[in-house]
Amino acid sequence: MRTRSPGSQVDRLAKKLFIKNYGCQMNIYDSARMADVLKPLDYYLTNTAEEADMVILNTCHIREKASEKLFSELGRLRQAKVRREVKGSRMILAVAGCVAQAEGAEIFRRAPYVDLVFGPQTYHRLPEMIARATRVGGGVLDTDFPVESKFDHLPKTSTPAQVSAYLSIQEGCDKFCTFCVVPYTRGAEFSRPVPAILEEARRLVDGGAREITLLGQNVNAYHSNHPAGTGTTTLAGLIHALAGIDGLLRIRYMTSHPRDMDKDLLTLHGTEPKLMPFLHLPVQSGSDSVLQRMNRGHRANTYREIVTRLRHHRPDIAISSDFIVGFPGETEADFESTLVLVRDVGFAQAFSFKYSQRPGTPAATMGNQVSEAEKDERLEVLQALLTSESRAWNTRMLGQRLQVLFESPGRYPGQLVGRSPYLQAVHVKNPVSAIGDIAEVEIIALHANSLAGREIMPSSAQALDKGDAYLECM
Secondary structure: OOOOOOOOOOHHHHEEEEEEEEOHHHHHHHHHHHHHHHHHEEEEOOOOHHHOEEEEEOOOOOOHHHHHHHHHHHHHHHHHHHHHOOOOOEEEEEEEEHHHHHHHHHHHHHHHOOOEEEEOHHHHHHHHHHHHHHHHOOEEEOOOOOOOHHHHOOOOOOOOOOEEEEEEOOOOOOOOOOOOOOOHHHOOOOOHHHHHHHHHHHHHHHHHOOOEEEEEOOOHHHEOOOOOOEEEHHHHHHHHHOOOOOOOOOOEEEEOHHHHHHHHHHHHHHHOOOEEOOOOOOOOOHHHHHHHHHHOOOHHHHHHHHEEEEEEEEHOOOEOOOOOOOOOOOOOOHHHHHHHHHHOOOOOEEEEEEEOOOOOOOOOOOOOOOHHHHHHHHHHHHHHHHHHHHHHHOOOOOOOOOEEEEEOOOOOOOOOEOOOOOOOOEEEEEEOOOOOEEEEEEEEEEOOOOEEEEOOOOOOOOOOOOHHOOOOOO
16 A cells, blocks of 8 residues: 555545455456556555445355355445445445356346446456446446457556566466356457567566566467567467566466467476476366366376476476366266376375356256265365375475575564475575575475475575574464
8 A cells, every 4th residue: 555644635535445356366466457447546455345445356256156255245245335324435345357257147136235246357447337336326237358458458557566476468268168167257368469468577577576477267378479470479488588587587377278288388397497397287187088078178198298298398397286076977987097197197286176066167067966975075085195295295395405585574573485496385584585585495394384494595504403493384
């Protein structure tokens, strides 16, 4: 928030904005851009919904029971909205994101006190929506897929960047996996032009970013006309161009699809030092029959081959993935194939979920739905294996020296938290380096969701006592 002197004219005119973000990194990026869009209207971020003049719930349709969670939150905010009205002020209540896109009319039916409902492609029109809601009253619904790209109408961000920043380069999906709503809520695949991405990346670096994560529903499907008019720029070419930006120290990308892992991108992991050795590559299942019903367009062995080729170019790369258990028709043999794939690959981390029906998706009407009891049992088995794999990966870090980019203060005085090249959170007590620096850190302890380490001084012969080198991290 911008600092303002109490009682000033600016302070009296300013309005408070609260954005609650659900789900993926794309939503985090979108929420930040909504705040940019609303700054010219003098909205400034606050940490408390109850005191806000405008509340935006930026929703995600991927997680289970997304709608139920939304309506529960709306019910709570309705009370705060009424309290504001009793005091003679107003709270504009808005629902954004993928649930808004998919269920806009239903939101107004069940929560008629909501003022704005808009999808992820229309938030650049927020000022117009607010004006309409204020002027004529009633709910404003905007879930069209506009012909023009929202990125062409967003203001240039002026907010200081985090050390690790997100940059959206691609949206939408043309894959149509049978369990997924993204093609219906985010639309067809769209890639931003290279010059626009480079310009935003430079602004982020100028604002303090040292690491940028490139985002997209199918980020490795990125393709755009080359700025010089000499063909097409793929994700590999874009990363190569971004690596030339002074001050940008690290590059990551997510989320990828196995079908779009081309040769150039695989090779780049072994040749571009700024590209971090971490890849989130969802496989969803280790069974070919399940993958076929999911319409994933690849086989389990195709996935294994991709990982083998990646490790040929970058032997230490950390692989992360997503899994769905209990997809319609999944048998015990199918599930066992998933466990075999997990053991074959050795994931550094992974996310696993029970299949849940999404209205409007083909899988929702498939026969042979798996019982909840079977889903629960299989998920427990899979998560135990994935936890074991992740623990084994992290255990290999003990005693190693990793380059850690410090991002923020820790929970304890004198502690900083950063990320290793493999995306692990690393806590360090009393480092000499500061936020935004990359330091060499020896890993000396493991915790449930993080590592602990001590900074290694370039000239250091003095080893800190391990008992003093870190605090227990929760």
